[in-house]
Amino acid sequence: MDLIIKNGTVVTASGIFAADIGVEQGKIKTIAEKIEGAAAKVVDAKGLYVLPGAVDVHTHLQMPFGGTVSADGYQSGTRAAVCGGVTTVFDYAIQRKGKGILETVKERQALAEGGACSDYAFHCAITNLGENAELLDEFPAAADYGVSSFKCFMVYRKEGMMIDDGQLMRILEKAKDVGILTNVHAENPDVIDARIAAFLKEGKTSAWYHYQSRPEFVEAEAVKRAIHWAVSANAPLYIVHLACKEGLEAVAEARSQGYPIFAETCPQYLEFTSDVYKREDGRNFVCSPPMKGPESQAALWKGIQLGVIDTVATDHCPFKQAEKDWGKDNFTKIPNGCAGIENLYPYMLSAANSGKISFSRAVELCAETPAALFGCTAKGSITVGKDADLVLYDPKKNFEISVKNMHSDYDNTIWEGKKLKGYPVQTYLRGTLVYDNGSYVGVPGSGRYIKRGASGRK
CATH class of the missing domain: 2.30.40.10 (Urease, subunit C, domain 1)
Structure with missing residues (x-):
């Protein structure tokens, strides 16, 4: 041997x-x-x-967003991953106007080849089905290529990434037929935009108003709406970075009725609450959805313990400090995203070591279930x-976590000082x-x- x-x-x-x-x-x-x-x-x-090596099924490596590009490329991001025990990383390939699904995925794959330090897979985010209905015809070819999960943003209209309810329904129906799991980022864009406009008009521009512009009910409504369409289409649905109690309750209710609704949360929602946005460095914690109140945090831990939460992933999308500082006086200018790829497994295992969950549950959340749920048949468990x-x-x-002992290319981390x-x-x-x-x-x-x-x- x-x-x-x-x-x-x-x-x-x-x-x-x-x-x-x-x-x-x-x-x-x-x-x-x-x-x-x-x-x-x-x-x-x-x-x-x-x-078993962990499987982080939610990352944004080398992603253009908010006028810049996330700080970790495929080499540095996957290097950090393996240094935290993550051996497989799923990245989101964002399909844009004029691009096909496989074309988008293969472009990202070319960036990863030659530099990736972990194994890697892709989801593809569909962004312009309204102008490009033939994308639906690509679903079988994408599944054959090994891309068996698509993402739908229910937000980011101004950024050109949002799909509407009619498009979501069409994607759910087609995905179900070809063995593809639809992922959704669930927040209500109209309410967010209205609240942002009101806060800016009132001169309320600190990081605290990032949270106030998209509080619990803004996410909860969209989660319920996405579940409604999935149930109506009799299609499986995976809700990414679930952060609120009411949304979790909607998942639990649908599951109790036998519907294949799956939920992911992230370490940042388990560790931090919305109070971080009141801090002087609150802009560093800006991500979407934002961290929520203590009631939601407690509910997420309960959901993990009861099995309502299926996976824990990171939504890893860090930005340099100078870029986060763009929004020091205006929260709308802060690039959304935080680091986490190297912290996922150590954080959840530390929770197990402290008795909050079992070690077996940590492995289930971070390795076995994500691998099984997303068709990684060779990953996720210690099996012959x-x-x-x-x-x-x-x-x-x-x-003790510090930017100095991490292996990414970012220069700040929300996990600084965490023991x-x-x-x-x-x-x-x-x-x-x-x-x-x-x-x-x-x-x-x-x-x-x-x-x-x-x-x-x-």
Whole structure:
């Protein structure tokens, strides 16, 4: 065998047990109480947990937005990912006017090839179906290419990315027929625009009014509307970055009636509340949807514990401090987005280490369910035959997050000073060591494109 990881405690979504893991040609070959025999490399994981690599199904790498481009490209973003135990990253390819779905995806794929440090897949965001109805005809070809999830923005009209309800319904119906899972960013654009105009007229321009322009009810209405259309079309729906209590309750209600409605939340909504927008550096926390009040935060944790939340992903879209500062005196000029790709797994595992959830639940949220839901059949679990994407985690290691010890290209992080209990010490991508005790040790470009199967099935 090429690699044996011995004496570790293996964590899966279904349980925790002592075992050795044997790896051959990048795949998990054997899982046994004891593996005897020689291997090219033997790693002693005594005292460590052995976890499947996480799958971050929501990132925006090298994304043009708000007059600039997000700070992490494919190399730096995926480098940061593996240093946090994330071995597969899903990026959003934004289809624009005059572009087809596969054309859009392949352009992004070309950017990733040669530089990606983790494996990667794509969702495609459909933005101009109203002017380009033939996009619907591309759905089967996209699914065949391995892009089995499309995103619909229910906001960002001025940015040219929003789709209306009629277009959303057409996408849901067509996606259902070809095994594609429709993702939605759910907020009400008309209410947001009206509130922004009123605040600006009144001279209310601090970061606090970013939250006030899109509070809980603005998201909740759109979540309910999206669920209504999905139920009407009898189509699966995945709600990205869910942040509010009322929206979560709508998901739970639909699920209780047997509808395939799935929900993702993000670490920033679990850690921070809207009070961050009152801080002097509140502009750094501006993302959409914004962090909400403590009642929503508590509801999200409850949703995680009860299984209403299916996945935790990051919406990783960081910007440089100078760019965030554009909105120091006008919240509408702040590029929306925060860092998180390197913090996802350590944060959720620290929550497990502190007793808030189980380690198995953290693995389920960050690895097993996202892989299964989005058709990554070789990812997400420690199972014979799957890719040897493995993370060694030291539950006793104390770690304090700082921009100085992250591996991205951004120069600020909302996670500055956050203390974690436990931290990854090694990451293996298909059996190859890529992160070792604080350092990236892989080879940029070793990441591979993941061709996915049908999405929407847990």
